[in-house]
Amino acid sequence: MSGLSIENLSMRFDIPGGGSVQALQNINLHLKEGELMSVLGPSGCGKTTLLNIVAGFLAPTEGKIVMNGHDVVGPAAERGMVFQQGALFEWMNVRENVGFGPRMKGMPKYDMAEKVDHLLEVVGLKDFKDKAVYELSGGMQQRVALARCLANDPDVILMDEPLGALDALTREKMQSLVLKLWKETGKTIILITHSVEEALLLGERLLVMAPRPGRIHKEYRLPFADLGVNADLREVKKHADYNSTREEILNMIWNMEEEIMGRAEESA
Amino acid sequence: MIPALIYLAIFGISFAVVYTIRARRGRNDFTARKTVTFGDESAVAPDRAASIFSVITIFLLWGIFTGSSLVPGWLHMPGPFAGVAEFDYTARNADGDTDTATVTVLVHPIDQKPEPLEVDPGDGWAKNDNALVGIWRSGLVRVDRNDDFTRDDGAEVIEVNGQPISPGGEVRTDFGRIAMSPKGTLNVEPAKGWQMEPIWLPSPEAVFARLTEIAQEGFRGSTLWEHVGYSLMRVIVGFFFGALVGIPLGYAMGLSNWFRGWFDPIVEFMRPVPPLALIPLVIIWAGIGEAGKIILLFLAALWIMAIAARAGVSGVKISKVHAAYSLGASKWQVMRYVIVPNSLPELFTGARVAMGVCWGTVVAAELVAAEQGAGMMIMVASKFQNTDIVIMGIIMIGVIGFGIDVLMRMAERWLVPWKGRG
Ligand SMILES: Nc1ncnc2c1ncn2[C@@H]1O[C@H](COP(=O)(O)OP(=O)(O)O)[C@@H](O)[C@H]1O
Ligand SMILES: [Mg+2]
Numbered sequence A: 001m002s003g004l005s006i007e008n009l010s011m012r013f014d015i016p017g018g019g020s021v022q023a024l025q026n027i028n029l030h031l032k033e034g035e036l037m038s039v040l041g042p043s044g045c046g047k048t049t050l051l052n053i054v055a056g057f058l059a060p061t062e063g064k065i066v067m068n069g070h071d072v073v074g075p076a077a078e079r080g081m082v083f084q085q086g087a088l089f090e091w092m093n094v095r096e097n098v099g100f101g102p103r104m105k106g107m108p109k110y111d112m113a114e115k116v117d118h119l120l121e122v123v124g125l126k127d128f129k130d131k132a133v134y135e136l137s138g139g140m141q142q143r144v145a146l147a148r149c150l151a152n153d154p155d156v157i158l159m160d161e162p163l164g165a166l167d168a169l170t171r172e173k174m175q176s177l178v179l180k181l182w183k184e185t186g187k188t189i190i191l192i193t194h195s196v197e198e199a200l201l202l203g204e205r206l207l208v209m210a211p212r213p214g215r216i217h218k219e220y221r222l223p224f225a226d227l228g229v230n231a232d233l234r235e236v237k238k239h240a241d242y243n244s245t246r247e248e249i250l251n252m253i254w255n256m257e258e259e260i261m262g263r264a265e266e267s268a
Numbered sequence B: 001m002i003p004a005l006i007y008l009a010i011f012g013i014s015f016a017v018v019y020t021i022r023a024r025r026g027r028n029d030f031t032a033r034k035t036v037t038f039g040d041e042s043a044v045a046p047d048r049a050a051s052i053f054s055v056i057t058i059f060l061l062w063g064i065f066t067g068s069s070l071v072p073g074w075l076h077m078p079g080p081f082a083g084v085a086e087f088d089y090t091a092r093n094a095d096g097d098t099d100t101a102t103v104t105v106l107v108h109p110i111d112q113k114p115e116p117l118e119v120d121p122g123d124g125w126a127k128n129d130n131a132l133v134g135i136w137r138s139g140l141v142r143v144d145r146n147d148d149f150t151r152d153d154g155a156e157v158i159e160v161n162g163q164p165i166s167p168g169g170e171v172r173t174d175f176g177r178i179a180m181s182p183k184g185t186l187n188v189e190p191a192k193g194w195q196m197e198p199i200w201l202p203s204p205e206a207v208f209a210r211l212t213e214i215a216q217e218g219f220r221g222s223t224l225w226e227h228v229g230y231s232l233m234r235v236i237v238g239f240f241f242g243a244l245v246g247i248p249l250g251y252a253m254g255l256s257n258w259f260r261g262w263f264d265p266i267v268e269f270m271r272p273v274p275p276l277a278l279i280p281l282v283i284i285w286a287g288i289g290e291a292g293k294i295i296l297l298f299l300a301a302l303w304i305m306a307i308a309a310r311a312g313v314s315g316v317k318i319s320k321v322h323a324a325y326s327l328g329a330s331k332w333q334v335m336r337y338v339i340v341p342n343s344l345p346e347l348f349t350g351a352r353v354a355m356g357v358c359w360g361t362v363v364a365a366e367l368v369a370a371e372q373g374a375g376m377m378i379m380v381a382s383k384f385q386n387t388d389i390v391i392m393g394i395i396m397i398g399v400i401g402f403g404i405d406v407l408m409r410m411a412e413r414w415l416v417p418w419k420g421r422g
Helices: A047-055 A094-098 A100-105 A109-122 A138-151 A168-185 A196-202 A224-230 A240-267 B002-025 B048-064 B204-217 B224-255 B257-270 B275-286 B290-314 B318-326 B331-368 B374-383 B387-415
Strands: A004-014 A020-031 A036-040 A062-067 A079-082 A156-160 A188-192 A205-210 A215-221 B083-092 B098-108 B129-134 B139-141 B156-160 B170-172 B176-180 B186-190
Touching: A004 A047, A020 A047, A020 A215, A036 A047, A036 A196, A047 A079, A047 A156, A047 A188, A079 A138, A079 B318, A094 A100, A094 A109, A094 A138, A100 A109, A100 A138, A100 B331, A109 A138, A138 A168, A168 A188, A168 A196, A168 A224, A188 A196, A196 A224, A196 A240, A205 A240, A215 A240, B002 B048, B048 B204, B083 B186, B098 B139, B098 B186, B129 B139, B129 B186, B204 B224, B204 B387, B224 B257, B224 B290, B224 B331, B224 B374, B224 B387, B257 B290, B275 B290, B275 B331, B290 B331, B318 B331, B331 B374, B331 B387, B374 B387
Parallel strands: A036 A188, A036 A205, A079 A156, A156 A188, B098 B129
Antiparallel strands: A004 A020, A004 A062, A205 A215, B083 B098, B083 B156, B139 B186, B170 B176, B176 B186
């Protein structure tokens, strides 16, 4: 079966002093090839944990991840990752960062240079090839991170709040770029965010998670990502369903947060 | 005490002068517009004018207290008395007769031994005397020895320059002080002034002259450059082997629990032991030759480099390692392209510290025992009271240590430009 399956996934962290945290409980999910899913939820609901298990950095306590028919046992080039800022290699310039994956595979220099040039053009950084990454702005650094991930041609791209540290304007531009790259490359993407707007705009599917234990609360299928590919994101926000869905999700998360606070007060 | 007061005075006056001039001229840079500067770390930068004044002040103080020809003479502190001094003494013999005679003292530079001045014995039973006293020294003068009645005849000196004097007492004169010993001998002590005797502190030009002399003629069978070269060679070889063993050790400690557990007690124990404390043991084990010194510097650099490498590995951001694995890197590639480059800034910081410690340690080790080396040079010189060589050596050791640090910093900027910018 092609695509990515998350099967009966549970994750429990044992805390050194005794006790444990049920970070994820019985998650089941299937992503078809080329789907873009955004994941939303109050902080601490296990989003990062879920992504780290899919990436292969963590082994789940129960269940498994199946990708294109084989079990995931560790990180691999088929599942690329885009982190929040700070995961670029500052000892390499922009070109070397983007060419890192191909270089590790031993791709011939000439092919690699061509690929890097192309990707830098796609993300709009062609004039910054030889710059050091620390000379770039936060938005540009995330463009490099995207290009670096794409250079490796992964089947699935995992993003953990990739735009979380950017200012509002840069963020909007980057959201358009993500949509454009998604359509052009046809990659499967899982994108974690804590912005409801971002989840709505970018998520063809939108997963709302609930905390303690981390679980899937509700799933949406949304038209906005497809609309956004060819339109201004601000236009998309004027869509009739946009605001009502946004209100609904905001309420949902608001209530979860209230519940967490309530429980905290009870136990205190 | 007086040098300290002068120093403080120059500090305060130059501050007042520079700030007054600046206030007149008016400044309009960014910091000048800040209203909050006290406590704002970014508003504090070294004032270059202060640095210049500071260096000048040190040489100025050095110059005026040593009578240096580099500073104008009117700035000199009063120097010691030199030249010919005279005083009268009055003696009384056993019969109660008194007579007065003159003593002529030639106060001469201590490195010369001039002929005594010729004096006319004069009339009366007390005869005129002459004496030689070195600058900064004092001398006993038996004024009664050539008199008709000496101490053995019951004569005694009762006045100097008309002022009464008795055993244990003293009389001030225009050139210094005359004291009387318990036995009645006069002790001539010309004024020492406020300048330092070269044996305590030679003048800057004397130190410089010694530098050129030793640079040309060498010291103890080796040229200056050989002495410095030996010290540097020991530092470089010791540091090289320390880094060669310490860096892999630190990496292993940063990457493996077993290595970390095994070497933690050793490294944590050795870290606070100052390398100087190892000198006696190293001498017992390896002797005072080159091997001993290099082992000592190896040990000094080893722990510093191991700790730096360990910190460099532990300091890698996990997202960078994760990113590399997701991009298809193998363990070896993660090591080669992520962990090692990520640790370079820490390694450089460690190397700078290690070089500084090694330089200090080699000098100390050479002070203890060596045939050549900067430390040996100043130690031997101090035994012969060659203060100029000692001071020259200290300045050279400082300049070289500073030079090493500057070179390391330049290499750092060139090789790890991303330091602190991840
Ligand atoms: N290594 C860990 N050890 C113990 N608890 C952890 C660990 N990682 C995450 N957790 C816990 O698991 C829960 C989910 O964390 P995380 O996946 O980071 O949430 P999110 O990304 O949604 O904010 C949190 O309660 C967190 O405290
Ligand atoms: Mg998270």
